[in-house]
Amino acid sequence: MMSLIFQKYLQYHLRLANLMWSSPYDLDYAKGLVRRLPRGGRRSRLYSVQLVIFTAYVAGMVRWEVWGDGSADLKLQCMAIVPIFVMFGILGWIWQGDMAAVQLFNSMCSLEMEFFRKFQPREMKIRTSTKGVEHFLQIIIVTVFMCPVFNAIFVLYNPCQPPFLGVMTNFCEDGTWSESLLAALLRLPAMVDFWMSFVCNTSGGVFLTMLYAACDASFLEYLDEVWRLVDFHGRNQETRVRPTE
Template sequence: MLTTSYKSLLIHHLKICKLLQCTWARWDANLGQIVPRNGSKLGLLYQKFQLMAGLLYSMGITLKISKGKDSIAEKAQGLVFLMLFFITLLARWYWPRLGVLNEPCRMLNACLRFEKVLIKEHPGRHPSLLDKLMVAFLQLLETTAILIPTIVIAIQLHNPCALPFLGSLSHYCSKGIWTAPPDWVHVFMLTTDFWIWLHFIYDGSFYIIYAFMVGIVCMVDYLEYFEKMALEIQNSGSSRASLEEHLDKVLHTYKCLRLLEKTINHAMKGQLVPAMIGVCPQIQVFSMFVCIKLYSKIPMPGFLIFPLVMFDSSVNNLVIETLAAKVNTNSVKFLSDLNRGLKSFPNKSSHRKEMRACTAAKIQFGQNFVDKGTPLVIENFCFNQTVSLLLLNSRNN
């Protein structure tokens, strides 16, 4: 659950974002939730400048990769970084406004308020094995978010013309040959690259980690909790009055869960889910290609980022999407178990009518939703595209 497993990581991430002047939110210990950060119009203007700078940066490197005459190896390396940048840009593209929280932060607050009720009813609940594994994976993602800006600088120090960074876009790099600029210009270019990558990777990862991944895991946790409530109805030997009281509580709580699911989908389906389902597989494809074919052409420590990114994207495509599919399958199972517990009630009873009105929860993207076949379809796509790239590269050579 969010309050028992992820809250300390959430607070830590928000504190670092405050130091970097990126995410327009902070943690309020008194309220126990995320609130808008105190700021000025100048700070708000700085936030908007960050977003526009990131958009221009991504457009520049896209044109360089598509129109440039670089080798396939250089373009593949550049595409991995471009997609990493694009997915974080898309994840954090919430136009800041003074005193207003964006949708992912409001969704996290809704989860925190919802869990206060659950914790009061079950104060001794401990994090599950899934929660512990997800915490370990999130810590790995935090490490990746810190390493990427550092490795960007390491790659440029070894090869200033490396795609897709500012050196390759400047006139100091012509046909892959670097003409050394004045020292202050080179330092300025490196600092600008580091600033852009640090802000976007770390700020964008906040929404990817806590709005997308943690939101999905929390929904799976909540559904497991409600499944136990449904089993209690089936195994209950209590009187009819106490059974009806317990059933009222279960149905009311499930309606609250459905409202929370609507909040989560509203916060994620516009940007986060399309980014993670649409762009993350492409990151896996090109990082796999780089690891298999270009390991000898990319010097250390720059090469280290590609296996790490490949692992992170693979876990998201296979594990996180499987958990997203479990939201729907567990919800269907929960409603089926609850329906069996209502067989002793008449067909026209209010409880049976409420039960028929309940629908299964799902993680949506557009008009579709993540089902149990989605992760396998994504992985099949990734492997097919990687093999196609390897064959294309061998023919060109």
């Protein structure tokens, strides 16, 4: 059942990503399967452009972390943020060209629908681990929206908040935003960081995590059901051939 349960979360996530055209995939609502957008189309090209900009943004983060001005304690604190952006940037490029995760999810959905068609779905019981994966997906969905908002609030309060856009520019001097540009550019870093955080969360890394978690849980659930049915039919067969005393 996990793939079918996951469809609603994936549908919500894809809709959120498609608000800013930050995903090369869409959902086929008729079949409930993920489909790749045509390569060379407007949305696919825009996604590639956003991914290039996001890669440059992440490179700026890494540059500040290695060579930028800042105390060792501050850079150590930022080590919890920078690797996440780097990892999601790499996964975003993988998400653009590798369809293995999407094909795996589509196969699991087809397998579950065929399984439900042949057997009685009312007898299906959701495993405890499957419920845990579902709660994990719920947390991810909330995080995808809340993290960009919190990042924008922090940068709006302090435009020189590391390791975000402000510290990558020459407008920050000793952790203070330039007074001459404060009125004109106060909101610019916050909006850019909000956009980049949104692209980070919807460009592929979170999708891959959700897809593989759902497919793994679905496969384990499927094996449990197959074992239960085999065991049930095995006991029935033993009962039939057992000689009567």
